[in-house]
Amino acid sequence: MGVSLPVSALYIITGALLIYNFILYDLLRYCTWEDREPSPRTIGRIVTFQISADLFILATILHFSGGIENPFVFFFVFHMILASILRSTLQSYLQATLGVFLFGAVVVLESRGVIAHYELTNFAGHGLYKDATFIFGFLFVFTITLYLVVYMTTSISEQLRKQQDGYERANILLKEKDHVKNEYVLRLTHDIKGHLAAIESLMNIVDDEITGPLNPKQKDLVERAYRRTTKCMAFVTALLKLTRMKLTGQLEMSNFSLKNCVFDAIAAVQSRAKDKVIGLSCEIDPSVDEVHGESVLIEETLTNLLFNAVKYTPQGGKVRLTVRDHGESIVVQVIDTGIGVPEADFARIFEEFYRADNARAVERDGTGLGLSFAKQVVERHGGRIWVENNPDGGSTFSFILPKTTA
Numbered sequence: 001m002g003v004s005l006p007v008s009a010l011y012i013i014t015g016a017l018l019i020y021n022f023i024l025y026d027l028l029r030y031c032t033w034e035d036r037e038p039s040p041r042t043i044g045r046i047v048t049f050q051i052s053a054d055l056f057i058l059a060t061i062l063h064f065s066g067g068i069e070n071p072f073v074f075f076f077v078f079h080m081i082l083a084s085i086l087r088s089t090l091q092s093y094l095q096a097t098l099g100v101f102l103f104g105a106v107v108v109l110e111s112r113g114v115i116a117h118y119e120l121t122n123f124a125g126h127g128l129y130k131d132a133t134f135i136f137g138f139l140f141v142f143t144i145t146l147y148l149v150v151y152m153t154t155s156i157s158e159q160l161r162k163q164q165d166g167y168e169r170a171n172i173l174l175k176e177k178d179h180v181k182n183e184y185v186l187r188l189t190h191d192i193k194g195h196l197a198a199i200e201s202l203m204n205i206v207d208d209e210i211t212g213p214l215n216p217k218q219k220d221l222v223e224r225a226y227r228r229t230t231k232c233m234a235f236v237t238a239l240l241k242l243t244r245m246k247l248t249g250q251l252e253m254s255n256f257s258l259k260n261c262v263f264d265a266i267a268a269v270q271s272r273a274k275d276k277v278i279g280l281s282c283e284i285d286p287s288v289d290e291v292h293g294e295s296v297l298i299e300e301t302l303t304n305l306l307f308n309a310v311k312y313t314p315q316g317g318k319v320r321l322t323v324r325d326h327g328e329s330i331v332v333q334v335i336d337t338g339i340g341v342p343e344a345d346f347a348r349i350f351e352e353f354y355r356a357d358n359a360r361a362v363e364r365d366g367t368g369l370g371l372s373f374a375k376q377v378v379e380r381h382g383g384r385i386w387v388e389n390n391p392d393g394g395s396t397f398s399f400i401l402p403k404t405t406a
């Protein structure tokens with residue numbers, strides 16, 4: 001625009017601006033190095049320093065580029081907004097005062113001739129910087145603007161902060177209530193399991209006719225009651241395991257052979273697969289060996305997934321388990337040719353007690369707890385579990401397991 005400026009001075013200031021920004025950036029990186037959490041006080045000090053230094057730089061730039069005649073004076077507003085969001089109300093008003101003081105000093109000292117005035121030739125009417133009425137009016141509006149911006153922004157951010165605190169408190173309360181609920185469920189299921197175990201063994205004695213012969217009707221009734229008790233036992237056991245894991249949170253980690261776990265899990269579902277004439281196969285990358293984790297839980301997860309695959313695959317289908325080495329992690333997949341999972345239920349099937357409609361239709365029995373257990377186990381090992389449908393029918397349940405978990 002042909003406006004003349006003392007370019008070299010402005011470059012020097014820009015250089016200083018760059019240097020201290022790099023220093024502050026490094027300082028912040030140092031403070032947060034390796035997940036270190038700096039205290040709010042330290043962060044607060046750095047922010048205050050940065051905003052103050054920015055105000056100083058802005059005032060200096062304005063001085064070298066027309067002072068009161070430079071419309072970039074409005075940029076002070078940005079710093080006021082930042083201060084009001086990041087710092088306390090008092091700090092924000094102090095920053096506004098600093099802004100007014102710095103800019104006021106530049107304007108007054110220039111008008112008195114104490115420091116030079118750099119004219120914006122070809123831009124603003126000259127001589128304004130010496131006009132007392134103009135200076136007074138300008139500084140008056142400038143001051144009001146800064147304080148009003150601080151007032152409005154701090155009021156809004158204060159309200160937002162209160163809301164945020166409310167959410168955090170509610171979250172803590174929810175977690176506490178969840179803990180109480182889990183403890184309650186744990187005690188209850190533990191108790192019920194004891195009674196069920198007793199009922200099961202007593203019915204076994206009756207069913208084996210140790211206490212005397214049963215007529216066909218009696219035998220049928222006892223067997224039905226026994227089957228119901230076994231199902232109830234399976235449900236209570238699954239609930240007990242899930243709740244116990246949620247409550248303890250801690251895993252007993254060690255290095256173990258994933259291969260052995262896989263073989264044990266396959267052995268556990270083999271007879272069930274045979275009954276349904278389902279082909280069960282397994283492929284393990286030769287490099288797959290030891291992983292860090294809790295072997296019992298991983299084996300149970302594998303068994304759950306295989307058991308589901310067999311359960312939700314019709315007679316004559318196929319279930320394949322693959323274990324692939326991905327360097328830092330292992331990916332396990334259980335692929336079946338079964339009924340698949342409706343896409344809308346992809347996330348929900350990992351929730352407690354949730355069962356998809358198509359699964360309910362083919363299989364009345366189910367706890368809806370196996371996958372939530374698997375999810376808990378995998379996530380506690382630092383991994384992830386998900387489901388996809390296969391293009392030619394059936395579904396694939398996959399989970400990724402880091403080889404070494406912190």
Ligand code: ADP
Nearest residue numbers: 308309312349355356359366367368369370371
């Ligand atoms: P359950 O099998 O006892 O119902 P899970 O928690 O193991 O409970 O599984 C939750 C739901 O996920 C099942 O009810 C079913 O809808 C779906 N599901 C799990 N595995 C499969 C699978 N291999 N094929 C189709 N649907 C599945």
